[in-house]
Amino acid sequence: MFRGLGSFAALSALSAQITWTTPGLARDEATQRCLDAYESAQFLKREGGLVEAREKLIYCASTECPQAMHGDCERWLTEVDASIPTVVFQVQTPSGATSRPWSVAIDGSDPVTLDGRAMRVNPGKHQVTFSAEGLQTTSKVLLFAEGEKLRHEVVVLKPRPGAGQAGQADEARDTPHEDGAEESLRSSGIPTVPVILASSVALAGGAGFAYFGLTARAEDRRLDDCVPACTQERVDAVKYKYLLANVSLGVGAAGLVASAVLVALGLRNAEAPHTASIGLSAHPSAHGLSVTGSF
Numbered sequence: 001m002f003r004g005l006g007s008f009a010a011l012s013a014l015s016a017q018i019t020w021t022t023p024g025l026a027r028d029e030a031t032q033r034c035l036d037a038y039e040s041a042q043f044l045k046r047e048g049g050l051v052e053a054r055e056k057l058i059y060c061a062s063t064e065c066p067q068a069m070h071g072d073c074e075r076w077l078t079e080v081d082a083s084i085p086t087v088v089f090q091v092q093t094p095s096g097a098t099s100r101p102w103s104v105a106i107d108g109s110d111p112v113t114l115d116g117r118a119m120r121v122n123p124g125k126h127q128v129t130f131s132a133e134g135l136q137t138t139s140k141v142l143l144f145a146e147g148e149k150l151r152h153e154v155v156v157l158k159p160r161p162g163a164g165q166a167g168q169a170d171e172a173r174d175t176p177h178e179d180g181a182e183e184s185l186r187s188s189g190i191p192t193v194p195v196i197l198a199s200s201v202a203l204a205g206g207a208g209f210a211y212f213g214l215t216a217r218a219e220d221r222r223l224d225d226c227v228p229a230c231t232q233e234r235v236d237a238v239k240y241k242y243l244l245a246n247v248s249l250g251v252g253a254a255g256l257v258a259s260a261v262l263v264a265l266g267l268r269n270a271e272a273p274h275t276a277s278i279g280l281s282a283h284p285s286a287h288g289l290s291v292t293g294s295f
Contacts, residue, residue: 034065041076050084050146051120085144086118087151091130094156102157105129118150130155198259205252209245216241 037056044053057080059065061073091102091114103111104119106126112119123146131137135157142153219238223230 030064031066034060034069037065038069038073041073045080048122048124050080051122054080054084054120083123083146084120085123085146085148085151086120087142087144087148087153088116088118089114089128089130090116090152090154091132092154092156093135094158100132100134102130102132105131123148128153130157132157134160136160194258194262198255198262201255202252202259203255205248205250205255208248209252212241212245212248216245 037060041053041056041060044050044056054077057073057077060069061077065073089102089104090098091104092098102114104114105111106121106128108127108129111129111131121144123144125141125143127139127141129137129139136159138155138157140155144151216238219234219241223234223238226234
C-alpha cells in the first residue's frame with residue numbers, strides 16, 4: 001500500500017512536476033495543502049491512522065488539487081478503504097429497548113449519535129464509551145483488525161442509580177410489547193400458561209381416545225374369527241384398550257372443561273384474584289372416571 005509515497009524523492013519529483021505544469025500555482029496556499037495531504041497520508045497510514053489518511057487522500061484526489069496527484073491519491077484511497085475496519089454499534093437496555101438516542105465516543109473523542117450505520121475506526125485497541133440519557137455510561141476496550149468489515153457490537157446500558165419512577169417509565173415506554181393471542185390473553189386477565197396446559201391436555205386426551213378406540217375396535221372385530229375358542233388373554237387385551245380409550249376421552253373432556261372454565265373466570269374476574277382447581281381420578285377396576293373441581 002502507498003507504493004513509492006514514502007520516499008522523499010517521490011515527493012520531490014511530484015513537487016517538481018506540479019511546479020513545471022502549473023507554475024502559477026506551485027507556491028500558492030492551495031497547492032501547498034495538496035502537497036501536505038499527499039505527504040501526510042503515508043505517515044498516517046504507517047501510524048495506523050487509516051481514517052485520517054482517508055480524509056487526506058480524498059482531498060488530494062479532489063479537483064482542488066493538481067491533476068498530477070489524482071492518479072496516486074485515487075489508487076491509494078481504494079487501498080485504504082479496503083483496510084479500514086468498520087463496526088455497527090447497537091446499544092440497548094436490559095429489556096432490549098433500542099428506541100432512545102445513543103451516543104458513542106472513541107478514545108475520548110467527541111460523542112457521535114448512533115444511527116444504525118457502520119462506523120469507520122482505525123485498526124488496533126480502542127476505548128469505546130457508550131452513553132444515553134437516564135442510563136449508566138459504559139466503556140469497553142475493543143480490538144479491531146485491519147480489513148475487518150461490518151463487525152456487530154451489542155452493548156447493554158443499565159439504568160442510573162436513583163433514576164426512580166422516571167427511569168422505569170422510560171424503560172416501559174421503550175420496551176417492545178407483546179402482540180398476538182398471548183398479549184390478548186394477558187390483557188384480559190386470563191391465565192395464559194394454565195389455559196395452554198389445559199388445552200394441551202384436551203388435545204392429548206382426544207388423540208388417545210382416537211388411537212385406543214380405533215385399535216380396540218379393530219381387535220374386537222378380529223375376535224369374531226376365533227369365537228368361541230378365543231383365549232382369555234386376547235379378550236382381556238381388547239377390554240384394556242377400550243378402558244384406555246374411555247380414560248383418554250375423560251382426560252380430554254376434563255382438559256376442555258378446565259380450559260373453558262379458566263377462560264370464563266379470567267374474563268369475569270380480570271381485576272380480581274381468583275383460584276381454580278380441577279381434580280381427575282380414574283378407576284380401572286370399575287371402568288369409571290371422576291372429575292372434581294373448586295372455583
